[in-house]
Amino acid sequence: MKTIINKFIIAALLLLGVAACSKDLPIDEDGLLITTRQECYVSNFELLGTDQQTIRVGNSYIDTVAQVAIAYVQFGTDLTQVWPQVSLVEDAKLSPKIPTYDGWTDFSGSKMSVDFIDGDWVGGNATDQLSERIVGTPSAFPTTAKKYTVIAGDRKIKKEYTFLIVERPLQ
Amino acid sequence: MKLTHIYSSLLLALAFLGVSCDDEPVLMKDPIAALSNDCIKRSLPVAPNLIGQEIEFAYAMALPEELGNLTSAQVVASIPGATGTHFDPNSYYTDASGQDIPVLVASDSQTSGETTSIQFTADTSAATLRFYYVVPEEARGKEVSFKFSVQSSNGQSAEYDMGPYTISNMDMTRNLSLTSDDACYLSFRDNAEAAVIYTKNDLTADPSLASQIDLVYALHASGDLSHALYAADAPEAYRPDVVFPSGFSNQTKMIKVYGLRDRQLSNLQYSNFIDDLDFQDINMDRSTNYVLALKEEAGAWVETADGSYRAFVYINTAGADGLTVSVKRYKM
Numbered sequence: 479m480k481t482i483i484n485k486f487i488i489a490a491l492l493l494l495g496v497a498a499c500s501k502d503l504p505i506d507e508d509g510l511l512i513t514t515r516q517e518c519y520v521s522n523f524e525l526l527g528t529d530q531q532t533i534r535v536g537n538s539y540i541d542t543v544a545q546v547a548i549a550y551v552q553f554g555t556d557l558t559q560v561w562p563q564v565s566l567v568e569d570a571k572l573s574p575k576i577p578t579y580d581g582w583t584d585f586s587g588s589k590m591s592v593d594f595i596d597g598d599w600v601g602g603n604a605t606d607q608l609s610e611r612i613v614g615t616p617s618a619f620p621t622t623a624k625k626y627t628v629i630a631g632d633r634k635i636k637k638e639y640t641f642l643i644v645e646r647p648l649q
Numbered sequence: 650m651k652l653t654h655i656y657s658s659l660l661l662a663l664a665f666l667g668v669s670c671d672d673e674p675v676l677m678k679d680p681i682a683a684l685s686n687d688c689i690k691r692s693l694p695v696a697p698n699l700i701g702q703e704i705e706f707a708y709a710m711a712l713p714e715e716l717g718n719l720t721s722a723q724v725v726a727s728i729p730g731a732t733g734t735h736f737d738p739n740s741y742y743t744d745a746s747g748q749d750i751p752v753l754v755a756s757d758s759q760t761s762g763e764t765t766s767i768q769f770t771a772d773t774s775a776a777t778l779r780f781y782y783v784v785p786e787e788a789r790g791k792e793v794s795f796k797f798s799v800q801s802s803n804g805q806s807a808e809y810d811m812g813p814y815t816i817s818n819m820d821m822t823r824n825l826s827l828t829s830d831d832a833c834y835l836s837f838r839d840n841a842e843a844a845v846i847y848t849k850n851d852l853t854a855d856p857s858l859a860s861q862i863d864l865v866y867a868l869h870a871s872g873d874l875s876h877a878l879y880a881a882d883a884p885e886a887y888r889p890d891v892v893f894p895s896g897f898s899n900q901t902k903m904i905k906v907y908g909l910r911d912r913q914l915s916n917l918q919y920s921n922f923i924d925d926l927d928f929q930d931i932n933m934d935r936s937t938n939y940v941l942a943l944k945e946e947a948g949a950w951v952e953t954a955d956g957s958y959r960a961f962v963y964i965n966t967a968g969a970d971g972l973t974v975s976v977k978r979y980k981m
Binding site: 527528529530531552553554556558559582646648649 | 871872873874886887889904905906907908935937939941942947
């Protein structure tokens with residue numbers, strides 16, 4: 479009796495194992511799983527200076543509808559040598575890729591000159607008023623601004639984001 | 650079945666007893682019947698050997714007490730050491746609280762040319778002496794090796810070879826004070842020192858010094874700028890109220906870094922070392938002509954406008970009156 483039960487349990491486990499292995503998601507050209515996720519957005523935008531420290535002031539502003547990410551950086555930051563870090567929704571990937579080694583990138587083309595008005599900066603950080611005004615006038619975006627495409631987990635949905643940099647006035 | 654178990658365990662216990670009773674101490678090697686010696690380099694093996702700095706060794710020597718005592722020790726360096734090369738006449742032991750306690754065993758050492766020698770004054774058959782070799786200018790970029798030797802009263806002698814050790818090409822100057830609007834001109838072109846600071850008065854006395862200046866330091870009240878270094882082509886927007894001296898034209902390259910804590914530059918804290926190789930390998934393509942908001946433990950790689958020198962400037966302290974910096978410099 480005992481051995482029969484044991485055999486039955488082992489057979490059931492084997493069956494389970496086969497079932498678990500049969501869920502074969504395809505793999506894309508980078509060796510990453512192509513999943514069913516259709517979300518496709520940037521969740522954070524970080525910039526590091528040559529000293530590997532952040533050059534941002536306050537949080538980056540990301541508009542997932544207008545597909546714009548804005549980083550506010552310290553006055554005097556040299557934008558020709560920065561290392562961008564873009565956080566994405568789960569399973570998504572970025573194109574072109576940011577190298578994991580020597581990812582220094584010239585972001586000076588993304589720098590926007592903005593005429594600031596009252597209420598744009600509070601406590602050293604940019605306000606939504608400023609961010610929304612920038613996003614609201616796409617015609618003012620520099621034509622040289624860096625653009626990266628986010629590719630969703632299913633590899634079918636692609637969205638191109640414009641990355642902008644605004645230098646905080648001297649504090 | 651059970652009985653055999655008991656018997657075998659009893660037998661095993663007896664065997665253990667047999668071993669434990671054999672308490673005659675056994676020497677692992679032949680007994681030492683002559684003068685012997687040993688040596689270690691106490692300076693860290695990864696630390697670059699810099700001109701003007703010490704390399705420290707501990708030289709241990711001993712012979713069995715019944716054979717006699719130590720009479721003299723000496724070391725011959727392949728390149729004569731600079732002034733200050735000496736044996737410490739004390740032998741040290743470590744007490745219960747971990748302190749090194751000196752015991753005077755010898756007279757002061759004598760250095761002439763390559764040889765440093767010391768005579769034992771205490772009646773001792775064992776001692777460990779510390780030897781300090783001050784790296785001379787002649788050794789720059791070369792290798793230096795050492796031959797330690799010891800003589801005892803029974804006529805025996807022993808020798809120990811150390812090295813070769815590579816001496817760095819670079820120079821180091823530590824703890825220079827930069828003050829805004831006065832001692833604010835930094836030059837990496839001096840023949841002897843890794844970095845020299847000129848004051849406004851120096852420049853008034855000799856305006857030709859302006860061509861020697863590689864960087865200008867300024868301290869701003871603004872938090873975005875605060876402690877800043879500028880090359881001659883630094884954008885004016887980022888240097889408000891900083892007036893460059895006339896004749897200052899060096900377009901020095903800089904790369905700002907943070908947390909590169911060199912042990913020698915930071916006055917023996919931390920354990921990183923910047924060596925000749927780092928200066929040869931650093932990619933200065935991603936340089937700027939100004940660095941802003943420098944703080945303690947930050948620093949900058951520097952390349953002079955003509956590319957003849959590379960340097961690393963380490964910020965020891967950043968205070969309200971200015972910066973204290975230490976510099977390593979490498980001639981390309």
